[in-house]
Amino acid sequence: MSVATTTAARTVKTTxxxxxxxxRTTVSxxxxxxxxxxxxxxxxxxxxxxxxxxxxxxxxxxxxxxTNYTSLVSPETSGFRAGILGSLWLMLFTALFAVxxxxxxxxxxxxxxxxxxxxxxxxxxxxxxLAAVPSIVYGLxxxxxxxxxxxxxxxxxxxxxxxxxxxxxxVIIITTREAVRAVxxxxxxxxxxxxxxxxxxxxxxxxxAAIPGIATGTILGLSRAIGEAAPLVIVGLAGSxxxxxxxxxxxxxxxxMQIYSLTSQSxxxxxxxxxxxxxxxxxxxxxxxxxxxxxxxxxxxxx
Amino acid sequence: MKRxxxxxxxxxxxxxxxxxxxxxxxxDAGESSGGDESSASGSVAVDGSSTVYPMSVxxxxxxxxxxxxxxxTVGESGTGGGFEAFCAGDTDISDASRPIEEDxxxxxxxxxxxxxxxxxxxxxxxMVVHPxxxxxxLTVDQIVDLWGPNATATNWNEIDPSFPDQEISFFxxxxxxxxxxxxxxxxxxxxxxxxxxxxxxxxxxxxxxxxVSGTEGATGYFGFTYYEQNADTLKALEIDNGEGCVAPxxxxxxxxxxxxxxxxxxxxxxxxxxxxxxxxxxxxDFYIENLADIAEIGQFIPLSDDLYSExxxxxxxxxx
Numbered sequence: 001m002s003v004a005t006t007t008a009a010r011t012v013k014t015t016x017x018x019x020x021x022x023x024r025t026t027v028s029x030x031x032x033x034x035x036x037x038x039x040x041x042x043x044x045x046x047x048x049x050x051x052x053x054x055x056x057x058x059x060x061x062x063x064x065x066x067t068n069y070t071s072l073v074s075p076e077t078s079g080f081r082a083g084i085l086g087s088l089w090l091m092l093f094t095a096l097f098a099v100x101x102x103x104x105x106x107x108x109x110x111x112x113x114x115x116x117x118x119x120x121x122x123x124x125x126x127x128x129x130l131a132a133v134p135s136i137v138y139g140l141x142x143x144x145x146x147x148x149x150x151x152x153x154x155x156x157x158x159x160x161x162x163x164x165x166x167x168x169x170x171v172i173i174i175t176t177r178e179a180v181r182a183v184x185x186x187x188x189x190x191x192x193x194x195x196x197x198x199x200x201x202x203x204x205x206x207x208x209a210a211i212p213g214i215a216t217g218t219i220l221g222l223s224r225a226i227g228e229a230a231p232l233v234i235v236g237l238a239g240s241x242x243x244x245x246x247x248x249x250x251x252x253x254x255x256x257m258q259i260y261s262l263t264s265q266s267x268x269x270x271x272x273x274x275x276x277x278x279x280x281x282x283x284x285x286x287x288x289x290x291x292x293x294x295x296x297x298x299x300x301x302x303x
Numbered sequence: 304m305k306r307x308x309x310x311x312x313x314x315x316x317x318x319x320x321x322x323x324x325x326x327x328x329x330x331d332a333g334e335s336s337g338g339d340e341s342s343a344s345g346s347v348a349v350d351g352s353s354t355v356y357p358m359s360v361x362x363x364x365x366x367x368x369x370x371x372x373x374x375x376t377v378g379e380s381g382t383g384g385g386f387e388a389f390c391a392g393d394t395d396i397s398d399a400s401r402p403i404e405e406d407x408x409x410x411x412x413x414x415x416x417x418x419x420x421x422x423x424x425x426x427x428x429x430m431v432v433h434p435x436x437x438x439x440x441l442t443v444d445q446i447v448d449l450w451g452p453n454a455t456a457t458n459w460n461e462i463d464p465s466f467p468d469q470e471i472s473f474f475x476x477x478x479x480x481x482x483x484x485x486x487x488x489x490x491x492x493x494x495x496x497x498x499x500x501x502x503x504x505x506x507x508x509x510x511x512x513x514x515v516s517g518t519e520g521a522t523g524y525f526g527f528t529y530y531e532q533n534a535d536t537l538k539a540l541e542i543d544n545g546e547g548c549v550a551p552x553x554x555x556x557x558x559x560x561x562x563x564x565x566x567x568x569x570x571x572x573x574x575x576x577x578x579x580x581x582x583x584x585x586x587x588d589f590y591i592e593n594l595a596d597i598a599e600i601g602q603f604i605p606l607s608d609d610l611y612s613e614x615x616x617x618x619x620x621x622x623x
Contacts, residue, residue, distance in 0.1 A: 069364070069367075071364055072357055072361045072364060072600055072601075073364055154388070155348070155378070233380070236378070238348075238350070238377055238378040239356070239377060239378055240360045240363060242363055243371065251346065251376045253376075263479060264479040264480060266602065268507055
């Protein structure tokens with residue numbers, strides 16, 4: 001370790017141990033306060049949003065919210081069955097499409113590709129760019145992909161899943177690459193030294209060791225996808241459906257789309273139901289994130 | 304050993320998701336097996352105007368109680384977006400808050416889509432003021448002076464010198480509502496598709512009624528049916544669109560006299576879908592048969608007897 005890193009490590013250690021920084025200049029204090037304010041601001045805005053939404057929807061936290069279809073005739077018992085089931089189907093197929101593709105692409109780039117070659121570098125730059133593309137663009141992309149594959153039906157689970165899979169593919173590739181890169185060089189070298197091929201090393205050593213990181217990245221990607229409405233509107237998912245989706249080619253709707261559609265209705269009871277549904281969506285996302293943390297903690301190893 | 308547990312984790316996650324889906328799907332199979340006597344089944348795709356959306360959703364909902372085998376999907380991508388999909392043959396029915404336009408007719412012809420226009424209701428806005436205010440009639444230009452995006456008037460005598468010297472309080476629906484869109488895009492017709500912003504906004508029509516009826520010099524606007532229910536506490540303004548003052552009523556709205564604050568709402572049905580797809584036929588027949596109830600749920604003015612029989616005869620012509 002260089003001198004700089006040892007000094008930095010010692011400073012951090014004292015700071016962590018005592019909870020105090022030895023750096024006591026005015027500038028550093030102002031900076032610290034600014035950091036606190038930033039944290040406070042983010043957390044308070046989020047809390048205010050959640051609390052105001054939860055109080056608006058409080059009257060509607062009942063089973064009917066989960067088991068009934070949306071209803072204009074009796075808005076008091078309106079539910080989000082079609083949206084919740086639609087979102088679950090979409091998540092299932094989004095994961096089936098995006099995870100194998102994403103992991104394979106990341107493994108190729110990390111373990112097999114020659115990063116000196118210009119086309120591989122081009123792919124890398126574009127991946128970073130793709131992660132920042134607005135989600136609605138992926139909807140247009142999915143429409144084009146569906147047309148190329150020869151599917152003419154719009155508004156199906158397939159179309160929605162393709163759009164969401166394209167949306168989270170860059171996220172999965174980037175996090176998988178990070179996870180694979182974090183596997184120590186020595187593991188690969190040891191495996192290769194024992195006579196394993198690159199393929200065997202990747203499949204039996206690198207990939208299993210990277211699974212916690214990959215799973216975390218994948219689930220965080222999925223929890224982004226579950227909250228998306230814009231690309232689904234573009235692929236033609238309808239706002240109102242009163243039957244359960246039954247498979248890949250079935251018409252479906254999604255929870256965020258139903259929320260969007262109900263918040264603009266004039267009946268108070270429907271907007272209340274929409275607020276309650278926002279909390280349901282939040283719980284689903286939090287559940288996914290909790291799963292990600294669980295998997296990471298359960299399977300993480302240190303070398 | 305370690306690897307097995309990874310696989311186990313992923314597998315158990317997948318199984319959990321699959322079980323959730325299977326459990327929900329299973330519940331449905333039990334319900335739908337008790338189907339009723341009406342035999343039609345199949346799927347119907349409806350898209351178009353977000354104004355007509357509540358009506359088409361109400362029809363979908365009422366029909367699904369009678370016949371769950373007709374699977375209707377209703378979208379709200381706007382009248383223009385709806386016709387685009389309709390004329391490309393992607394949907395069976397298009398909801399519209401205006402008649403189809405020339406370029407859309409051309410697009411439909413190009414793709415060989417023949418259609419039938421059915422009027423389903425009348426949408427009307429009402430401008431209301433505090434009952435004591437000595438203003439009875441506004442021209443369309445004066446509405447723009449009151450509500451336009453560049454409007455600065457704060458006193459009634461700025462609108463017209465003959466109006467009383469009284470400060471104006473503005474009440475109107477929030478920007479999310481279809482009523483706001485109608486006022487901004489169709490009545491005021493400014494490119495920004497916005498109204499003035501310094502007004503008391505509420506999505507709850509009750510709040511608007513209380514605000515206007517309880518504040519001297521107040522004005523506001525909302526759907527005609529809502530005014531009808533509160534006519535005793537409010538004063539509705541007559542509207543002059545160049546042909547004299549017209550009072551809002553179901554009759555003047557349907558006769559096309561109460562312009563531009565009233566407009567007909569339509570559904571456009573693809574002739575081929577109606578003839579070939581029994582589900583589309585079942586949905587449209589049900590829609591028109593129960594039109595009065597559906598219009599009420601959508602909070603629109605139901606068709607007069609004359610208009611209703613016209614819609615019915617158009618539907619009969621479509622079926623023959």
